Structures are given as C-alpha cells and as structure tokens.
Amino acid sequence: xxxxxxxxxxxxxxxxxxxxxxxxxxxxxxxxxxxxxxxxxxxxxxxxxxxxxxxxxxxxxxxxxxxxxxxxxxxxxxxxxxxxxxxxxxxxxxxxxxxxxxxxxxxxxxxxxxxxxxxxxxxxxxxxxxxxxxxxxxxxxxxxxxxxxxxxxxxxxxxxxxxxxxxxxxxxxxxxxxxxxxxxxxxxxxxxxxxxxxxxxxxxxxxxxxxxxxxxxxxxxxxxxxxxxxxxxxxxxxxxxxxxxxxxxxxxxxxxxxxxxxxxxxxxxxxxxxxxxxxxxxxxxxxxxxxxxxxxxxxxxxxxxxxxxxxxxxxxxxxxxxxxxxxxxxxxxxxxxxxxxxxxxxxxxxxxxxxxxxxxxxxxxxxxxxxxxxxxxxxxxxxxxxxxxxxxxxxxxxxxxxxxxxxxxxxxxxxxxxxxxxxxxxxxxxxxxxxxxxxxxxxxxxxxxxxxxxxxxxxxxxxxxxxxxxxxxxxxxxxxxxxxxxxxxxxxxxxxxxxxxxxxxxxxxxxxxxxxxxxxxxxxxxxx
Numbered sequence: 237x238x239x240x241x242x243x244x245x246x247x248x249x250x251x252x253x254x255x256x257x258x259x260x261x262x263x264x265x266x267x268x269x270x271x272x273x274x275x276x277x278x279x280x281x282x283x284x285x286x287x288x289x290x291x292x293x294x295x296x297x298x299x300x301x302x303x304x305x306x307x308x309x310x311x312x313x314x315x316x317x318x319x320x321x322x323x324x325x326x327x328x329x330x331x332x333x334x335x336x337x338x339x340x341x342x343x344x345x346x347x348x349x350x351x352x353x354x355x356x357x358x359x360x361x362x363x364x365x366x367x368x369x370x371x372x373x374x375x376x377x378x379x380x381x382x383x384x385x386x387x388x389x390x391x392x393x394x395x396x397x398x399x400x401x402x403x404x405x406x407x408x409x410x411x412x413x414x415x416x417x418x419x420x421x422x423x424x425x426x427x428x429x430x431x432x433x434x435x436x437x438x439x440x441x442x443x444x445x446x447x448x449x450x451x452x453x454x455x456x457x458x459x460x461x462x463x464x465x466x467x468x469x470x471x472x473x474x475x476x477x478x479x480x481x482x483x484x485x486x487x488x489x490x491x492x493x494x495x496x497x498x499x500x501x502x503x504x505x506x507x508x509x510x511x512x513x514x515x516x517x518x519x520x521x522x523x524x525x526x527x528x529x530x531x532x533x534x535x536x537x538x539x540x541x542x543x544x545x546x547x548x549x550x551x552x553x554x555x556x557x558x559x560x561x562x563x564x565x566x567x568x569x570x571x572x573x574x575x576x577x578x579x580x581x582x583x584x585x586x587x588x589x590x591x592x593x594x595x596x597x598x599x600x601x602x603x604x605x606x607x608x609x610x611x612x613x614x615x616x617x618x619x620x621x622x623x624x625x626x627x628x629x630x631x632x633x634x635x636x637x638x639x640x641x642x643x644x645x646x647x648x649x650x651x652x653x654x655x656x657x658x659x660x661x662x663x664x665x666x667x668x669x670x671x672x673x674x675x676x677x678x679x680x681x682x683x684x685x686x687x688x689x690x691x692x693x694x695x696x697x698x699x700x701x702x703x704x705x706x707x708x709x710x711x712x713x714x715x716x717x718x719x720x721x722x723x724x725x726x727x728x729x730x731x732x733x734x735x736x737x738x739x740x741x742x743x744x745x746x747x748x749x750x751x752x753x754x755x756x757x758x759x760x761x762x763x764x
Contacts, residue, residue: 241579245583246582246586249426249586249587252422253403253422253423253590280421280522281420282506282509282510283520283523283526287424287522287523287526287527288420288423288424288526288587288588295530296380296530296534296584297383297566297585298376298562298647298650299489299493299534299535299538299647300534300537300538300564301553301557301561301563301564301565302538303534303535303536303538303539304539304541304542304553304557304564304565304568305553305554305564306468306471306485306489307468307472307473308471308472308473308535308536308539310485310489310490310539311532311536312486312490313489313531313535314527314528314531314535316490316491316493316494316495317494317497317527318524318527318528320498321494321497321498321527322523322527323520323524325497325503326516326517326523327517327520329666329670330507330516331507331516332670332763333348333504333670334508334512334516335763336348336352336669336670337507339760339762340759342508343508343602344363344501344505344599344602344606345362345366345504345505345599345662346358346359346360346363346603347359347607348504349362349662349665349680350607351759352759353669353675353681354677354751355677355680356612357681358665358681358684359607360607361681362501362603362662362684363603363604363607363608363611364603365657365658365661365662365684365688366501366599366600366603366607367604367631369654369657369658370631371600371631371634371635371638372654373596373650373653373655374593374597374631374635375634375635375642375650376642376646376647376651377589377592377593378401378593378635378636379397379562379646380562380588380589381396381400381589381590381593382400382639383563383566385399385582386566394640397639400589400590401632401635401636401639404593404594404597419590419594420594420595422587423586423587423588423590424587426584426587427587427588428529429584430581430584430587431530431584434573434577434584435536437572438536438540438544438572441572442544448540448543451543451546451547452471452472452539452540452543453470455471455542455543455546455552456470456473458542460552460554466479466480466481467479467482468481471539472539480722480723483723483728484701487726487731488649488652488656489652491730492655492656492659493651493655495655495663495730496652496654496657496659496730497655498659498666499658499661499662499663500655501599501662502595505599530588534565538553538564538565538568541564541565541568541572544568544571544572545571548571553568562646569581593635596631597628597632597635600627600630600631601624601625601627601631602627603627604624604626604627604630605622605623605626605627606624643705649701652728653702656691656729656730656733657691657729659730660688660690660733660734660736661684661687661688661691661737662684662687664683664734664737664738664740664742665679665680665683665684665737665741668680668683668741668742673756674746674750675741675745675751676744676749676750676751677748677751678744678748679740679742679744679745680741680745681744682740682741682743682744683738683744686733686736686737686739686741687733687736687737690729690732690733690736690737691729691730694729695729696709697709698717698718698724698727698729699725699726699728699729700716700717700725
C-alpha cells in the first residue's frame with residue numbers, strides 16, 4: 237500500500253472538513269445558528285446532510301455485513317428507508333415539523349415536543365433518553381470506521397478508534413449544526429460516488445448482474461446447518477416465515493430501523509433548518525436517490541460478497557470473516573478492489589462515519605445544554621452553548637469507552653436498538669403533536685414513559701440477544717429470560733413497545749383535558 241499517497245488524500249480530506257467546520261463556526265453567532273443552522277439551509281445541503289446523517293458506517297459496514305449473512309432480504313429495509321425515511325419523513329412529517337418549529341421557536345427535537353405539549357418534563361426527559369440512549373448507536377458508528385481503518389491501514393483497532401474520535405471532536409464542538417451540515421453535504425457526495433463505483437466493480441468481478449445473482453442463488457446448499465435450522469433458506473430468498481431468522485430480520489433489522497428513522501432526533505432537527513416547504517420538496521428526490529445508492533448498494537454487495545469469496549477462497553463470507561459480520565465489508569473491499577479504490581472507499585467510510593457521528597454528538601450536546609440544563613435551571617445564552625459543548629465532549633468520551641468494550645457483531649444490532657427506542661419513546665407523541673389537536677400533555681408523558689420503559693424492560697428480560705449477555709434477568713429472577721415460548725424471545729421490543737406507547741398516548745389524551753385553544757392556535761398557525 238502506498239501510505240504516502242493515502243496519507244496525502246486523507247490529509248486533503250481532513251483539511252477540507254476542518255475548513256467547512258471553521259466556516260460553520262465563523263457564521264454561527266447565536267443559539268439559533270448553533271442549533272438549527274440559522275433556518276436558511278440550501279435544499280441540497282439539507283437533503284445530503286439528512287441522508288449522510290442517516291447512513292453511516294453502521295449501514296455500510298454493519299448492515300452490509302449482515303447482508304452477507306442474511307442475504308438479499310435486507311433490501312426490504314432499503315424500501316422502508318426510502319418510503320418511510322425519505323418520502324413520509326419529508327412530506328408527512330417534515331413540512332409540519334418545520335412550520336411548528338418556526339411557530340414555537342424550537343431548536344431541538346425535545347424542545348419542539350416540550351413546547352407543543354407545554355411540558356418541561358417532556359423536554360428534559362426526552363433529552364435524557366437521547367443523551368443516555370444514543371451512546372450505544374454512536375459507539376457502533378465509531379467501531380465501523382475503526383474496523384475499516386484497522387483492516388486497511390494495518391493499525392491497532394484501539395489506536396484507530398482514538399484518532400477518529402479526536403478528528404470528530406475538532407469540528408463538531410466549535411462549528412455547531414451549520415458546520416456539521418456543511419461537512420455532511422461534502423461527505424455525502426463522496427459517499428455517493430464511492431458506493432456507485434463499488435457496485436460497478438462488484439458486478440464486473442462476478443461476470444455481470446444476471447451471472448452474479450444466479451451464482452448467489454445456486455449457493456443455497458452452502459448455508460451453514462446452524463443457520464438453516466434457524467430458518468435461513470439461502471441468500472436470495474426470505475427466511476422461513478415465523479422462524480428465528482425471520483423474526484430477527486423483519487422485527488429487529490427491517491422494522492426497527494425502517495420505522496425508527498421517523499423519530500431520530502438528529503434527523504428531525506434537519507427539517508427545522510430550512511425556511512420553506514420548497515426546500516423539503518426538492519430534498520425528497522435528492523434524498524431518495526442517495527438512500528437507494530447507499531443502502532441498496534451496501535446490501536447487494538454484502539450478499540454478493542459470498543459469491544466472490546466462494547470463487548476466490550472457496551468459502552462463504554461469514555467464515556472468511558471468522559464469524560464477525562462487521563468485518564465482511566472491510567475484508568471484501570481490501571480483497572476485491574484495486575488499491576486506488578481502497579483509498580476512495582476509505583474516504584467513503586470516513587465520510588459516512590463522520591457525518592453521522594458529528595450529528596449524534598451534536599444531538600447529545602444539545603440535549604444536555606438546551607433540553608436539560610436550560611429547562612431545569614432556566615439559564616440561556618452563552619452558558620447554554622458552553623454546557624452544550626461540554627456535553628459533546630462527554631458524549632464522545634462515553635462512545636469511545638463503549639467502542640473499546642462492545643463485542644463483535646454489534647454494529648447493526650446497536651443501531652437497531654437505538655432506532656427502536658426512539659420509535660417507541662417519541663414517535664406516538666411526535667405524530668400526535670403534528671396531527672391531533674386533542675393530544676394532551678398527560679397523554680404525551682404517558683406515551684413517552686410507556687415506550688421508554690417497555691423497550692428497556694423487553695431488552696433486559698425477554699429479548700434473548702440482549703437479556704442473556706446482560707444477565708440482569710438471571711441475577712434477579714434466576715432464569716435467563718422471562719418468556720421462553722417462541723417467538724417472543726426473538727421478537728424485537730418495537731413490535732410490543734410502539735403499540736403500547738401509541739395506546740397510552742391516545743387513551744390518556746382522551747381522558748384528560750384538551751390543551752388551551754390559544755396555545756393550539758400558536759402551534760398550528762399556518763399549518764393546513
């Protein structure tokens with residue numbers, strides 16, 4: 237490997253990134269600039285920032301690696317990502333979020349909810365959920381970037397993780413959301429180019445589209461017996477309906493991430509950075525093409541890596557990666573692509589990780605500074621921004637510590653856990669806030685608490701993948717999980733917690749007094 241060339245490329249990339257962060261810092265004069273980029277963001281920057289924040293190394297490395305394990309069934313997640321994560325998010329949720337955010341002068345997702353329901357509890361408790369729930373998601377994004385750096389640069393994983401985290405901290409802490417969005421747009425463009433090249437080269441390696449997919453279909457006899465027993469039926473077909481493999485794919489990966497995107501705080505705040513619905517309408521096409529290229533290509537290439545490794549090394553991807561799905565994509569890139577593309581893809585993954593990490597840490601910092609500190613202590617201004625920056629530092633430290641201690645095969649699962657938590661905790665009251673004038677403060681609080689604690693309970697006591705390693709159920713009750721009858725040990729919490737949260741929000745709202753009409757008029761002013 238030409239380390240001199242690689243280092244020059246990365247240095248140029250980092251200098252551009254830091255310059256854009258500096259531009260954000262120079263043009264950030266107040267809290268509105270720091271938290272919502274002054275509400276005058278260009279549609280391309282908004283859409284690319286949204287997409288680049290949405291798609292991270294967890295999508296490319298983690299879920300791409302899982303496609304090497306599960307197969308093409310993950311393309312259902314791409315469908316949901318585009319329909320739910322872009323079309324519904326921008327048109328159904330984004331337009332009303334933008335207008336209501338402007339009406340209430342809200343600068344964070346929890347602040348929007350808190351002001352809509354006139355509840356400080358909703359704001360600071362939502363901030364707490366974000367600050368304490370997001371580190372797992374943030375850490376798996378760091379792991380994805382560090383794994384590729386480890387494989388490509390042949391450096392220690394711990395060193396790679398530390399270097400990457402310091403770079404992120406350098407421009408997120410000072411540049412605010414404007415700096416984050418500038419760098420996101422640049423990083424998203426690099427990601428798009430890198431992924432398109434990857435798809436073309438994969439099909440060229442495998443003899444074309446038809447030959448590649450037929451070869452993958454013909455590999456059904458190579459499915460490991462252990463996976464076949466759990467319902468795996470091949471890499472181009474869906475798992476057996478109702479099997480362990482089916483429930484994991486559909487409830488955890490597809491539903492958890494596909495629905496949870498609607499209530500991701502770092503994505504929702506993007507809608508409040510534009511001045512009109514026109515920018516959102518323009519963003520739909522840009523965002524849709526970007527998500528299709530990112531997730532669709534990652535999942536197809538991940539599945540087809542099995543064909544490449546069978547032809548070149550006589551084994552399937554998960555065995556080549558020694559059981560760690562998180563390593564499949566990095567190993568494939570280094571084995572199947574020319575040296576110049578390894579450099580390009582290195583930038584692609586750095587861009588994917590940095591764009592998501594920067595937004596995650598910005599959301600955690602704003603949760604501490606704006607949603608918890610200001611709400612509880614009634615202090616605004618420069619002190620709040622200082623607390624926000626301190627919160628970002630703390631968030632980065634926590635994520636790095638988790639990055640060192642989390643196990644293998646955690647990237648996709650860690651992502652799905654946080655997406656599912658956000659869906660259960662926030663989505664019912666967020667939807668009702670935008671569309672139902674009868675939703676009350678008590679209803680929002682009931683849904684928030686029900687969704688949060690139902691999700692936590694399910695992970696600790698019922699969902700086998702988390703409950704058994706954590707051992708809390710075993711320690712308290714003497715058994716690994718509370719319910720052993722299938723399919724409950726493999727049903728993701730979102731399937732249970734989200735309906736319960738919605739039921740609690742609606743039922744309690746119906747039983748409690750309607751909000752003041754004057755407040756509702758302020759919230760819904762200009763919303764048709």
